Amino acid sequence: MTRSLKPTYCKLHQRVLEKTRVKIVYGFIAGTPKCSPDYLRARGTQFPHTDDAALGGCLVRAQRSRPRMVCPDCIDARNEWLKEHCPTWAKTHDLDGM
Ligand SMILES: [Zn+2]
Numbered sequence: 751m752t753r754s755l756k757p758t759y760c761k762l763h764q765r766v767l768e769k770t771r772v773k774i775v776y777g778f779i780a781g782t783p784k785c786s787p788d789y790l791r792a793r794g795t796q797f798p799h800t801d802d803a804a805l806g807g808c809l810v811r812a813q814r815s816r817p818r819m820v821c822p823d824c825i826d827a828r829n830e831w832l833k834e835h836c837p838t839w840a841k842t843h844d845l846d847g848m
Pocket residue numbers: 760762763764797798799821822823824825
C-alpha cells in the first residue's frame with residue numbers, strides 16, 4: 751500500500767495528513783452549500799484536505815466509503831466556514847457529508 755501519488759502533507763497548515771475514510775455519495779446532489787461556487791472556491795484555497803464526502807457519480811456500487819488523506823486543521827476550517835456561511839444548514843447536516 752505504499753504505492754501512492756496522493757498528497758501526504760498539507761502545505762497550508764504545515765502538517766502531515768492523516769488517513770481516514772470518507773463517505774461516498776451517489777446520484778444527484780442538490781441543495782447543499784458544498785455545491786456552491788463560494789464553497790468550492792473556499793475549499794480550494796482554505797481547506798483543501800477535508801473529509802468531505804466523495805462523489806460516486808451515477809454508478810451504483812456497494813462501496814460506501816473510500817480512503818483519503820485528510821488534514822485535521824482543514825477539517826476544522828471547513829466546519830468553521832460552513833457554520834459561518836451556512837449556519838442553518840450546518841445545524842442539521844453532517845459537516846463531513848454533502
Ligand atoms: Zn490543512
